[in-house]
Every structure is written in structure tokens, then in C-alpha cells.
Amino acid sequence: MAPTVPPPRVPPSAERGGDAPGGPWGGWYERELGWATVGGSPVRLLTxxxxxxxxxxxxAGHAALRRVGRTGPVALMGLRMSLLVAPGSAEELPxxxxxxxxxxxxxxxxxxxAGGRITAPPPPPGRPVEPGAATWLRPPGPSREQDEAPVLPAFSGFGSRGGDAPDLVRLVDAVATECHRARLTRARAGGFPDEPAAQPLAFS
Structure with missing residues (x-):
């Protein structure tokens, strides 16, 4: 039987959302995952x-997750979901x-x-401090080595450490399908979709 991996240890200051270097929870993300943060309230993770x-x-994100199964870390904040993917994926998206x-x-x-950021949820297994606050739906695990990157959705065979990463193409296709389906559903119901008229590539 494979040994059970204990959940990441969250320092007391992180449980309080306190004053670790880099802002609330920032020290945990930098130390455990090697992720760059921007201090403040709330702390943000640099993409x-x-x-x-x-x-x-x-x-749309929830529907896509039911279709694709395995992904990288996924964060939820209010009505928006952030799916973490391999670096460079945003540039390739269009x-x-x-x-x-x-x-x-x-x-x-x-x-x-590059240049973007997302709100950092409380480190796992932390809880959001208020309704609508950022939380992990699929939390990241701690890196085992200093230079080891988490397994993130990537193009098959490209930066995927032997093909063990979830497939970026399948994820993007599922997300796009569900975004379009949600838009059509709202249009039939007489609502107004909140998406822009053209596909943007955002960096902030």
C-alpha cells in the first residue's frame, strides 16, 4: 500500500491570514510552492x-471539470474560476x-x-474568510524539490515531464464548449452574457 501523504502544513500565521512576508499567506506560497506573490490584502499570486x-x-468551469477530470490546481472566487495551466499557455490561447x-x-x-495575477486563496486546507472569497477547489500540493514545478495542463509531450501532465488542448476545448453553452442558455432565458465581443488575451 502506498504511504499516505500528509496535507501541507499551514503555519499559524497563515491560518489567521496574518502578516507573513509577502502579505497574508504569501510566505506559505513562496516557501512551499516557489510561487511569487504580491503583498497586500488580499495577497495575489503572479502568473x-x-x-x-x-x-x-x-x-462553465464546474461543467468543464466534470468533463475533463484530471487538471491542475483550480481556484474559485465568487462567480469566476481560475484553472492553473503551464507557463506560456496564455500566449498560446488565441x-x-x-x-x-x-x-x-x-x-x-x-x-x-506574464504580468497577470490572481487572488491567493487561503493555503490548503484553509477556508475562505467570508462568502465569495477565494478558495481552492483543487488545491496545489507542495513541491518536493526546489526546482520541481507542479504538474499542470500542458501540450502533450511539451514540458509535460514524460507526458504525465493533463492535456491542455482537451481542457481548453471543454472550457470553451461550456462557456459557449452557458452563453446560449443565458441568451435563451433573455439574459445578457457578460463576455466581451472578442476573445482577449489579458495580462493584468
Whole structure:
């Protein structure tokens, strides 16, 4: 039987959301995962270094997760979901959507790469401090080695450590499908979709 891996240890200051270096919880992310943070309240995680993020409406994200199964870490904040993917994925997103024949379709799907940031949830197994606050749906695990990156969705065979990473193409196609489905559902119900008229690539 494989040994049970204990959950990451959260220091008392992180449980309080306290004053670790880099802002609340910042010290834990930098020490345990090697993720760069920006201090403040709330602390933010920088994208484009150890990971990029696909940001989608939560309803579309939940539906996509049921379809694709295995992914990287996934964070939820209010009505938006952030799916962490391999660095460089945000830059490839517009071309990938074109290749998947989603180009030109209005989707509430944003790629955050270099210069972007997402709100840091409390370190696992922490709880959000208030309704709508950021929380991990699929939390990250601690790195075993200083230079080891977490297993994140990537192009098959490219930066995937022998093909063991979840497939980025499958994830993006599922997310795009569910974003479009949610938009059509809202349109039929007489609502107004909150996505822009064209697919953006966001960096902030």
C-alpha cells in the first residue's frame, strides 16, 4: 500500500491570514510552492512565472471539470474560476482556440500570463474568510524539490515531464464548449452574457 501523504502544513500565521512576508499567506506560497506573490490584502499570486491561468465563469468551469477530470490546481472566487495551466499557455490561447475552431466566437474565457495575477486563496486546507472569497477547489500540493514545478495542463509531450501532465488542448476545448453553452442558455432565458465581443488575451 502506498504511504499516505500528509496535507501541507499551514503555519499559524497563515491560518489567521496574518502578516507573513509577502502579505497574508504569501510566505506559505513562496516557501512551499516557489510561487511569487504580491503583498497586500488580499495577497495575489503572479502568473506567467510558475503557471498561467485560464479564468472562466464558475458555471462553465464546474461543467468543464466534470468533463475533463484530471487538471491542475483550480481556484474559485465568487462567480469566476481560475484553472492553473503551464507557463506560456496564455500566449498560446488565441491560436489554440483558432485551431479548435473557436476563433471569432465570443467566449468569457481569459488567459492570464506574464504580468497577470490572481487572488491567493487561503493555503490548503484553509477556508475562505467570508462568502465569495477565494478558495481552492483543487488545491496545489507542495513541491518536493526546489526546482520541481507542479504538474499542470500542458501540450502533450511539451514540458509535460514524460507526458504525465493533463492535456491542455482537451481542457481548453471543454472550457470553451461550456462557456459557449452557458452563453446560449443565458441568451435563451433573455439574459445578457457578460463576455466581451472578442476573445482577449489579458495580462493584468
Amino acid at each position: 506567467g512565472l510558475r503557471f498561467d491561468a485560464l479564468v472562466v465563469p464558475a458555471v 491560436g489554440l482556440l483558432d485551431w479548435l475552431e473557436w476563433g471569432g466566437v465570443a467566449l468569457a474565457l481569459t488567459g492570464l500570463g
